[in-house]
Amino acid sequence: YSLFEESNRLGLGVWRPLIFEYPAYEELVSNDVQTLVGSDILLSPVLDEGKTSVEAQFPGGQWYDWYTHELTVDNNSNKKVKTVTLDAPLTHIPIHIRGGAIIPTKTPKYTVGETFATPYNLVIALDKKGQASGRLYIDDGESLEVKSSSDITFTYKNGHLKASGKFGYKKAEKIGSITIIGKHASKLQKAHVGKKTTKLTHGKNDVTLEGVSIDLSKSFSIEFK
Numbered sequence: 001y002s003l004f005e006e007s008n009r010l011g012l013g014v015w016r017p018l019i020f021e022y023p024a025y026e027e028l029v030s031n032d033v034q035t036l037v038g039s040d041i042l043l044s045p046v047l048d049e050g051k052t053s054v055e056a057q058f059p060g061g062q063w064y065d066w067y068t069h070e071l072t073v074d075n076n077s078n079k080k081v082k083t084v085t086l087d088a089p090l091t092h093i094p095i096h097i098r099g100g101a102i103i104p105t106k107t108p109k110y111t112v113g114e115t116f117a118t119p120y121n122l123v124i125a126l127d128k129k130g131q132a133s134g135r136l137y138i139d140d141g142e143s144l145e146v147k148s149s150s151d152i153t154f155t156y157k158n159g160h161l162k163a164s165g166k167f168g169y170k171k172a173e174k175i176g177s178i179t180i181i182g183k184h185a186s187k188l189q190k191a192h193v194g195k196k197t198t199k200l201t202h203g204k205n206d207v208t209l210e211g212v213s214i215d216l217s218k219s220f221s222i223e224f225k
């Protein structure tokens with residue numbers, strides 16, 4: 001939803017070829033298979049009948065598996081892509097998250113309205129420096145002439161998650177969980193949300209702050225230790 005608002009305002013594509021975001025990588029000019037959703041989510045579909053794998057190109061940076069949060073690619077080059085063979089059986093599309101991105105998600109339900117009514121979940125994919133940033137645009141989702149909206153910027157640095165920006169829409173659903181991906185995340189044990197301290201749940205490749213209800217009608221700061 002944030003990407004469509006950005007597209008309407010700036011004219012940027014929601015779906016983008018890799019060369020659009022990474023013009024320094026000449027090898028990406030001929031890549032017409034993979035596509036980016038915004039700048040942070042990379043899709044690598046199989047387009048040939050009968051194939052169960054795909055040769056995927058990854059620009060510089062860290063790229064995490066969407067499903068398992070495992071670090072799939074760590075490319076240190078600013079000009080050369082890294083090609084990786086990805087398993088892609090019939091029911092699976094390889095998807096990766098760019099390290100350095102914060103992606104707001106919702107829990108899928110049967111209808112769009114039911115989906116939007118669920119709490120937000122923030123996915124924080126850390127880069128090499130242990131940092132990330134992202135954006136969330138919110139309005140009522142229905143009005144042709146928007147009366148109130150929020151335009152929120154999330155930043156994560158040195159264990160601190162901050163939300164700042166415009167908080168005009170007061171009926172936004174709350175943040176229900178925050179998942180942090182990356183090697184810097186494995187050392188984290190607890191989070192300070194206001195005056196409350198909550199233990200983090202450790203997964204194989206991530207840590208999660210669960211059971212929270214963080215208001216998105218105003219700025220906030222959370223410290224992870």
